[in-house]
Amino acid sequence: MNKKAVGALAAAAAAVLALSACGSGGEASGASGDQAKGEISYWLWDSNQLPAYQQCADDFHTANPDITVKITQRGWDDYWSTLTNGFVAGTAPDVFTDHLAKYPEFAKTGQLLALDDAVANDHVDLTQYNKGLADLWVGEDGKRYGLPKDWDTISLFYNKKLAAGAGISDEQMKTLTWNPQDGGTYEKAIAHLTVDKNGKRGDEPGFDKTKVEVYGLGLNSSGSGQGQTEWSYLTGTTGWTHTDKNPWGTHFNYDDPKFQESIAWFAGLAEKGYMPKLETTVGASMADTFAAGKSVINAHGSWMIGQYTGYKGVDVGIAPTPTGPDGKRSSMFNGLADSVWAGTKKPAAAVKFAEYLGSAACQDVVASKAVVFPAIKSSSDKAEAAFKAKGVDVTPFTQQVKESTTFLFPIADKAAKVDGIMKPAMDAVVSGKQPASSLSQANDQVNSLFNK
Known part of the structure; x- marks a missing residue:
């Protein structure tokens, strides 16, 4: 995750502040039903993670043949400027990797689909994630705008x-x-x-x-x-x-x-x-x-x-x-999540894929690539083992979490x-x-x- 340019979010976020009339927000009711079909788009910025998420998309399609996921990877700066322009033009991705420095203003301007009903209806277990990660994605209005994908120290x-x-x-x-x-x-x-x-x-x-x-x-x-x-x-x-x-x-x-x-x-x-x-x-x-x-x-x-x-x-x-x-x-202690755009034309399919990204099925794949630490506790342990198999001792990163010496990214x-x-x-x-x-x-x- 390229954090050098967190400051670059300011320009993109400023553009979003002018969009409040362009996005109405909404609530996702669940991932099941006949509407969960068609092609949806998914965006991420980290090229190192692209292979893992392409495999997740392929596995998801195999399990859900009526839904196809098209992935786009953009560099950090281009990612946010293109995303905010997409909110204006109505061309934003159905599902995208979101950041804690960003989502509050996206939510405030109605660009994110609240996931509370979908999480409840589809019985998504929020306790499977490392402590505190799921809570980070509950907005000031009390609604959930993302499902955790990874964490970092x-x-x-x-x-x-x-x-x-x-x-x-x-x-x-x-x-x-x-x-x-x-x-x-x-x-x-x-x-x-x-x-x-x-x-x-x-x-x-x-x-x-x-x-x-x-x-x-x-x-x-x-x-x-x-x-x-x-x-x-x-x-x-x-x-x-x-x-x-x-x-x-x-x-x-x-x-x-x-x-x-x-x-x-x-x-x-x-x-x-x-x-x-x-x-x-x-x-x-x-x-x-x-x-x-x-x-x-x-x-x-x-x-x-x-x-x-x-x-x-x-x-x-x-x-x-x-x-x-x-x-x-x-x-x-920072954690990314996957969010669903409020303007998606295929909300059921988008929510279903977002839930899959937040599941062990996908996060175990991410863990196996030894690139980041997935949000799910069991997947995170598998990532640590995968790093060790590559000869990399990641204890300095994981011990911060295990010893409770972390503090949350300021939201x-x-x-x-x-x-x-x-x-x-x-x-x-x-x-x-x-x-x-x-x-x-x-x-x-x-x-x-x-x-x-």
Whole structure:
């Protein structure tokens, strides 16, 4: 799942806000009946998952010969712009992969079919999913707008050869600590892994931060207001939370000193030369930079396991996120779902396929491909075994869930407007143009959205 561009959702979501007269919403009554036939369309953005879902579509057609599923895969940015344009033109897919940062506004503007009646009539077992995932897709109006498909957490991918060459062992990588004052052993490792063009390390005299050859830590983006892969695994260990409650918070906490201290530390890595400058990440792939040996540690999501471990010639290790001031690790817990477009001409067939995508029959197929962790608990265990069979130890990702050190992706109304404020504000801080204290003003602007 490409989270680098979560901020790109803002533009697409803004377009959706103008669509409230174009979609009426509705309630799906069930997947059975004579109307469950014909060709339906299904969209997803992750090319790595396309083979698994094509098999699901083929298996579904075999079991339901009157229904054919046509799958379209688009890149992340193109996916959302085409989807929102499709809402306007009436050409949106019948079923599509949905995101927590997106669905609240889709639901609010009547673009999603509520699935409550179908779930009840077709006896869909919501307890089969990992704890909390099903609840994420119940909107502010109390209606269900998606069935969980997968989940993800954050860990540290690292180049084992470069780490070993710097004298940092796998055991040390597994036991890193962090605090916002001096960065703990996490910053010490990052500094030592950074190397300039003359071979000087970041913690050695004479290090030239203007001519870095290898960065200790890669940079994806500023993280906007979520910081899923960038900094949330750190701020989550300080007692800080994005909002007053989750989901559907109405007061944001970007003015909290704990948050600003953490972000100041994060932005300081670039200033010290240990992490790339924000402007150099535009149009770049953090994972590809890692593969080229230009960064040693990348904090990234479990949806990227296949890509990182698939690079030839790179011995990749996976370490858990650092232990923070609270004595625990932390990771944002995100989960995608499949939603049904309210404008579908074949609601019975669309709902039936959405229910199949949310079933063990499909999620076991996804698990077997060892790409992501399916939402269903038993399928998730099978995915872990499939990764192990490939020689990949995914414990750093799964232990966050098993040890209950996760927190939910922040879900709130007006996400596009919040992102429209927080992305440039965070960009300014991480690029060094503004101090972390400037986030208090941005926070006031965000909270004013909910006080009108």
